Structures are given as C-alpha cells and as structure tokens.
Amino acid sequence: MRPLNLLAFLLFLWGAVWALTRSERTVREIQRTYYSWLTPFLTGGSALETKARTFLDEVDHSKKLEEELKIIRTDYERLKQVEAHSLEVDAENARLRRALDFQKRMDFKASAAKVIRRQPTTWWQTVEIDRGSESGVAVHQPVVADGGLVGKVDRVGDKLSSVILLTDEACQVSVQVEGTPEVGILSGQRGQYEREPLLRLRFLSAKARISPGTRVFTTGLGGLFPPNVLVGTIESFEPGPLDTEALVRPSVDFTDLGTVFLLPLP
Amino acid sequence: MIRYSLSILLMILFALVAQQFIPALTGVYNSRLLLVTLVFLCASVTVGPPVMLALAFICGFLWDAQGALGPPGGDPGVYKYPAESLRFGYSIILYGLIGYLMQGIQPLFREGKWQFSTFLVGVSIFIYLVAEFLIINFVRGDFHFPRATLFQIVFTSVLTMLFSPVVFWILFQIAEKFRYEIRFEGLKKKQRRRRSLA
Secondary structure (H helix, E strand, O other): OOHHHHHHHHHHHHHHHHHHOOOHHHHHHHHHHHHHHHHHHHHHHHHHHHHHHHHHHHHHHHHHHHHHHHHOOOHHHHHHHHHHHHHHHHHHHHHHHHHHHHHHHOOOOOEEEEEEEEOOOOOOOEEEEOOOHHHOOOOOOEEEEOOEEEEEEEEEOOOOEEEEEOOOOOOOEEEEEOOOOOEEEEEOOOOOOOOOOOEEEEEEEOOOOOOOOOEEEEOOOOOOOOOOOEEEEEEEEEEOOOEEEEEEEEOOOHHHOOEEEEOOOO | OHHHHHHHHHHHHHHHHHHOOOOOEHHHOOEOOOHHHHHHHHHHOOOOHHHHHHHHHHHHHHHHHHHOOOOOOOOOOOOOOOOOOOOOOHHHHHHHHHHHHHHHOHHHHHOOOHHHHHHHHHHHHHHHHHHHHHHHHHHHOOOOOOHHHHHHHHHHHHHHHHOHHHHHHHHHHHHHHOOOOOOHHHHHHHHHHHHHHO
16 A cells, blocks of 8 residues: 555544544534534525425416416406415415414414425434524424424524434334323334334333224323323234334324424423 | 545535435435435545545535434433434445445546446445445344335435436546546557557
C-alpha cells in the first residue's frame, strides 16, 4: 500500500471511530445543525410540492370539465361542476370540523401539525411535521390523530420535527386490553410494508382471555404516553408457554396522515 | 484533480438535498432511489483511495445525521426491552467498504468498460442494504429477514443501478471540463490502436 493511501486509510479509521464514540447529546447537536441547514430546502420543497399538486388537480379538473363540455355543452353541466366543487368543499369542511371536534374532545391541550414528509429513511417508519422547538415541541411528545395514537416525537428541530410512528419497532407503548386486566407492550414489526401493517402486542399473561375485535388503549405507564388513548383492536392472538402474543390492527390509517396532534408530555 | 474532487463533493451535497424529495415507492415494497449512495459509488471508481475515503466519511456522516434515531426514553421498569438504535457513524464504515469494492474494478473502468461499474453499483447497494439490515437484526436480536425486505433491497438496488449511467455521464462531463483524466488507460489503448491503423 502506498504511504499516502495508508495515511488516508488511518485517518478514515480515526474519523469513523470518532463518529462512533460520540455521545447521544453530541449526535443530537449534529442532527440539529444538519436539519437547520436542510430546513429551507425541506419547507421550500414542501411548498413547491403543494403547488404542483394543486396545479395538477386543476389540470385534471379542467380536463374533466372540457370533456363534459364537449359532450353536452349546457349550463346544466356547468352547474353540476359547481355542485361537485361544493361537495368537495363540504367534504373538506366536514374533515376540518371532525379535526376540530377531535381537538375539543381531548381532555388535554393538543396542538395541530401538518405532515410534510413521509418515511425519509430506508428502515425507520417516521414522518416529518411542520412544528419544531419554536412551536414548543419537545422530544418524546405523544402524537395522535383522529383515530388514535400515531407515535411520538423523536427529533426536534427549530421549525420541523420527526415523529416515529407506532408501526416502527422502536416505538413501544404500554397498553391494556379493554375489559381485561391484561397489560402488555405494543410495537411495530420489523420489515413490514403492507398497506395496513399490524402491531405486535407482547408480554400478555400466558392465560390471557382476550378475543379478536377487543379494543386496546394506552395505560399511561412508563411516562411516555397519556392513559386511555385508543391504539387499535385485537386481530388475532397466540398463547405461548410463558406469555401470550397478539396482533393488533392500528386504529389510525397510517397511509393517510395529513394532520396530527401533539399532546403535552405526561 | 482538486477541482474535480470539489465538484464531486458539491454533487453529493446536491444529491443529499434532492434525496429529501425522492419518495419511497410504496407499491414496490417501499423501495427507493438512493441518490447519495449512487453518486458516491459512481464517483468512488473515478478517484484514488484518499479521495474515496474522504467522500465515504462525508457521505456516511451526513447519512447518519439524517437518519439516526434518538434514545427510546420512558421508564426502564416498564419498557424493559427497548429496540436498540444503530450507533451514529456505522454508515461511515459501510460507505468505506462499498467504496473499496468499487475501487476493485477501477482498472476495468479505466479501460473504458464502465458497464461493469454500473453492474457493481447495483451489487454494492445490495451489499450495503443487506449489511445494514443484518446490523439491525444483530443489535435488536430476534433474527428476521422477511421476503418483503429482500424484495425491498433488490428493487432498491436495481432501481438505483438503472440510474448509474446518467451519473457516470455527468461525471465524464465534469472530468472533461476540468481536464481530469478518468479513463486514461482506455484512451491510451485507443491512441495505440489509431497509431497502429495509421
């Protein structure tokens, strides 16, 4: 090996060891700096994406209109389009009302956030939201949606934060099966990419009396999530010699996360 | 040489920003185009080991800064078996390894046979992703290698590999602009052939 190559290799090894031995705090600082550089691109890109989507919707809309005009060309059709648009607005209105109602239903103060990016990494199930430390977001803050628990905040930037979803193996939640004393730990499953992923509920007692369709709620134990937040329903279960494991269908549609709510830390 | 290396660095940074807007193909097992890895692999075959290692460090460092998960938190009495996270910096080692793999076929590349490098880009990404998933299995225990994960890795490798000729073309353009000779051995052969024909 040539001396220059050997020197480069040794320097590379030193650099790798230096990076591998950084403390959690230093890593978080590095990530904060990295994302503060990247935030303008991310927010700009997100705005551009919204504009592009609106433009495409408009193009799609006008094409449909043109086709219909070609077929009938009457005012009736024009009014039909207006009606369709009004229905769309009605649906949007209903969705927003539902979200508002959800916010009212919550016992605790919840702040809304918009999901701007889904699963930016290869292996982790995460989303980026448009709220950061400037909006008072903190690490491990619980995140919910209209249907129930979504996950928790993993990394906080100034303007953006990353949320680790319930479908990830690293997001563990202490839960209780409704109507039973059964308490276990719920988490996502490794390498599961189905449209409707199932969650794994472990450490239930060996003689657990549970039935499919029973709802699962957070216990509030462990200091991460508040109690009585709906997580999902039991899909199936398998008793073992030491404990029982169950598969849980999440109550939230993770493929359709638009607006989420941040709950205060318990 | 310096201008070429700096332009590669700029290209990697640009790829990093562009990577943020490349979504995972949910219909194809969440596979995705790994643009940063692609640019690194294509560039690493065109430079010497010192520059390749410097690029591997930068790429691995930035990749981990982007994706590293935080500590699980919560009461250890309740969450007794937290899923371990990968240590910050592991990607640096993986990038270094696949960089050396690409360097292995540099003689072929310098003869102008870039097709081999294109194929090896796919192989390197496959090795990189398999290694990453095996490390996850190792640190978290409970070995799982679902078929869906294998498909995800294969489709990601193929998808990324398909884009490598474009990156090679861009690198050739940059090299030509900065008069950096990538394929000098191939060029020498061509010159020899021309001379013998004359």
